[in-house]
Amino acid sequence: MNARFTRRRFLHGSAAVFGSGLLLPGGALSRAALASRKAGSASDEVLREFPYSAVTLTDGPLKQQYDQVHASFLALDNDRLLKVYRQRAGLPAPGRDMGGWYDADGFVPGHSLGQYISGLARIGASTGDPACQTKVRELVEGFRATLGPQNESIIRPQSNLWICYILDKHFAGLIDACTLAHVEEARELLPRVLDGSRSLMPVHGHDRIGKKNPPYDETYVMPENLFTAYELTGRSEFHELALDYMLDRDFFDPLARNENVLPGRHAYSHAIALSSAAKAYLVTGEKRYQSAIANGWTYLTTQQQFASGGWGPNEQFVEPHRGELYQSLTTTPDHFETPCGAYAASKLDRYLLRFTGNPLYGDHLERVLYNTVLGLKPPDSDGDYPYYSTYGPDAIKVWYPHKWPCCSGTLVQGVADYVLGIYFRSADGITVNLYVPSELRTELNGSMVKLTQSTGYPADETVSIRVQSITPEAWTLRLRIPAWLENPARIAVNGQLSEVAASPGNFAAIHRRWKSGDVIEARLPQPFHVEPIDDLHRDTVAVLRGPRVLVAINPPGDFEKNPIAMDRGFHPLAQRSDAWLRTERGQQIVFLPLHQVQNERYTTYFTRG
Numbered sequence: 001m002n003a004r005f006t007r008r009r010f011l012h013g014s015a016a017v018f019g020s021g022l023l024l025p026g027g028a029l030s031r032a033a034l035a036s037r038k039a040g041s042a043s044d045e046v047l048r049e050f051p052y053s054a055v056t057l058t059d060g061p062l063k064q065q066y067d068q069v070h071a072s073f074l075a076l077d078n079d080r081l082l083k084v085y086r087q088r089a090g091l092p093a094p095g096r097d098m099g100g101w102y103d104a105d106g107f108v109p110g111h112s113l114g115q116y117i118s119g120l121a122r123i124g125a126s127t128g129d130p131a132c133q134t135k136v137r138e139l140v141e142g143f144r145a146t147l148g149p150q151n152e153s154i155i156r157p158q159s160n161l162w163i164c165y166i167l168d169k170h171f172a173g174l175i176d177a178c179t180l181a182h183v184e185e186a187r188e189l190l191p192r193v194l195d196g197s198r199s200l201m202p203v204h205g206h207d208r209i210g211k212k213n214p215p216y217d218e219t220y221v222m223p224e225n226l227f228t229a230y231e232l233t234g235r236s237e238f239h240e241l242a243l244d245y246m247l248d249r250d251f252f253d254p255l256a257r258n259e260n261v262l263p264g265r266h267a268y269s270h271a272i273a274l275s276s277a278a279k280a281y282l283v284t285g286e287k288r289y290q291s292a293i294a295n296g297w298t299y300l301t302t303q304q305q306f307a308s309g310g311w312g313p314n315e316q317f318v319e320p321h322r323g324e325l326y327q328s329l330t331t332t333p334d335h336f337e338t339p340c341g342a343y344a345a346s347k348l349d350r351y352l353l354r355f356t357g358n359p360l361y362g363d364h365l366e367r368v369l370y371n372t373v374l375g376l377k378p379p380d381s382d383g384d385y386p387y388y389s390t391y392g393p394d395a396i397k398v399w400y401p402h403k404w405p406c407c408s409g410t411l412v413q414g415v416a417d418y419v420l421g422i423y424f425r426s427a428d429g430i431t432v433n434l435y436v437p438s439e440l441r442t443e444l445n446g447s448m449v450k451l452t453q454s455t456g457y458p459a460d461e462t463v464s465i466r467v468q469s470i471t472p473e474a475w476t477l478r479l480r481i482p483a484w485l486e487n488p489a490r491i492a493v494n495g496q497l498s499e500v501a502a503s504p505g506n507f508a509a510i511h512r513r514w515k516s517g518d519v520i521e522a523r524l525p526q527p528f529h530v531e532p533i534d535d536l537h538r539d540t541v542a543v544l545r546g547p548r549v550l551v552a553i554n555p556p557g558d559f560e561k562n563p564i565a566m567d568r569g570f571h572p573l574a575q576r577s578d579a580w581l582r583t584e585r586g587q588q589i590v591f592l593p594l595h596q597v598q599n600e601r602y603t604t605y606f607t608r609g
Contacts, residue, residue, distance in 0.1 A: 100403025115409025267312025310336030
C-alpha cells in the first residue's frame, strides 16, 4: 500500500465533509451552524459533496485545463491586483495597471479580486499547493490594509449601480480564504466590509430585464454568499440581507408555481440566482425554493439550451416555440456567456443532485463541462480572456475585446470546482458521478477508503476504479449510467461480470464488502446521435457522440445547409486521435469534439437529410 495512504491523510480530506465552513477555531460548531442543523435542512440532501481536500485530479483533459488555470492565476502579480484598492485608499500603489475592466477608470474597478482569491483557495485546498495558500493570505492582508480606520469599505464603484456586483465576489473570496486557506483574518473582514458598504447598498435587489436595462444591481447570487457569511460569523445582518435580496415575488415564487418567467430576462444573472434559491432552501427549509430551482432547470434545459449545454444568445433567455435559438445562429456570434454561464449551470446541477439524487442532473453537468468551459480559448498572462462561445457557421474561438472581464473570475472558480462534481457521499456509501482520472480519500464506517479512477473517458469507453481500504467494509458504490446510452452498461467487479442493474439514466448500485485491491470496470459505449436546435427547426441539428458535441472543422461554404445524414457515416481518423471523418459529395470533412478545437474554424449545426 502507498505509504502516503495514512489515517492522517484521510482525516484531512474528510473532516469537513458535513461541516465545511461551519467550524469555529478548535472545531466547535458556530451558533449559526447549530441553528441550521436544528432546522433539519441538512437531512434533506440525498447526496453530499465531498470537500475540495478529499478529491484530486490525476490526468485527462479536465486536469490539463485545471493545471493551466492553476498556474495562470498563481502567477498574477499581487501589486497589480491590489493597485486599484491602494490608489483609492491613498496608499503607495506599485505595479502596472491591470487594464480593461479592472482599472480605476475601468468598467467595474477591482471587480474580480474576490473571485481570484476564491478560486486559488479552492485549488489550494484540492492540490495541497502551499503557494496558493500563501498567495490567498497575501491578497487578503493587502486588501485589509486598504480599509479605512472606521471600517469603511473602499469597494466603491463610480456609482451605486454595481456595489452588490463587487461585494458579492469579495464575500466569496473572504469566505473561501477563511474556510479553505485557513486565513482566519478573512472571517473578521466579512462584517467589516459589510458595515463599510451599507450606505451604498440597495434596500432590496432590483431585477434585471435583458442585457442593459438599468437601474439594477447584481444581487442575484448574493444571498448564497450572505447566508454562508451568516453561518461563518453568526452576524444576523448577513441573514437579514440575504432574505431582503431574494427575488421571491418576481422570480422564485412564480417558478415555484411552475410559471415560466425566464424569457426576456438576463440569462446568467437569473441562472446564477437559482443557486441563491438552493442555499435559501438549505438554510430556511422552505420547499418552494427547491421547486423553483427544479422548475427553472427544466425550462432552461428544454427550451433555452443549445446542444452544448449553453444558453442565452446575447445574454438573454429567448421566447420558446418561436425559433429564436435557430435565428440566433445567423444573427449573433454571442451565443453563451461561457465561463459565467457554465459556473451557474454546474452549481445548479450539483445542488439538484444533492437534493434529489437524480442522475439526470449528472448527465447535464457532464455535458456542460465537456462542451463549454473545457473548450474555452485559454487566457493569456495579461488579461485577455474568453467570454462568449459561438455556435453559428464558420465560427472561431476568440478572446473578449476588453481585458479582465467578468468571465475571468468565474473561470477560475468554475475550473476549481471540477473536483466537486466527480464523487458524492450517500447515506450508505459513495456515488461516482463523473468519469475523470482522479482520487477520492474519505472515511466510511470508521475505515479509511481511497478510490482511484483511471480512464481515458470520454475519448475511450472504459472506466476502471480501484478500491483501497484499511479494513474491509460493506458499503454501496453507485455509478452514473448516462441516459444517452443505447443499452445497459457492462460492469465487472474483479473481472467477473456483475448482474447489477445498469440501465441508461440510472445509478448502478453495487453493494458488497469492499477490500483493498477490488477493481470495478465499466464499459460505456458512446453512440452517435443528433439533437435539434429547437422545436420549430427539428432538421437543424448538432451531432453528439456520447456526451460531447462534434463540430465540422474548416467546412466548405454553406456545408451546413446541405441535407446530410448526420447521425451515421462517421469513421475514425487514424492520424488524429478522437477525430472522425465523413465524406459528403466527394468532400472529406473532419469532425472534432468541440472542446478540442483550437484555432480552426468550425460549424456546429447542420441540416439533417
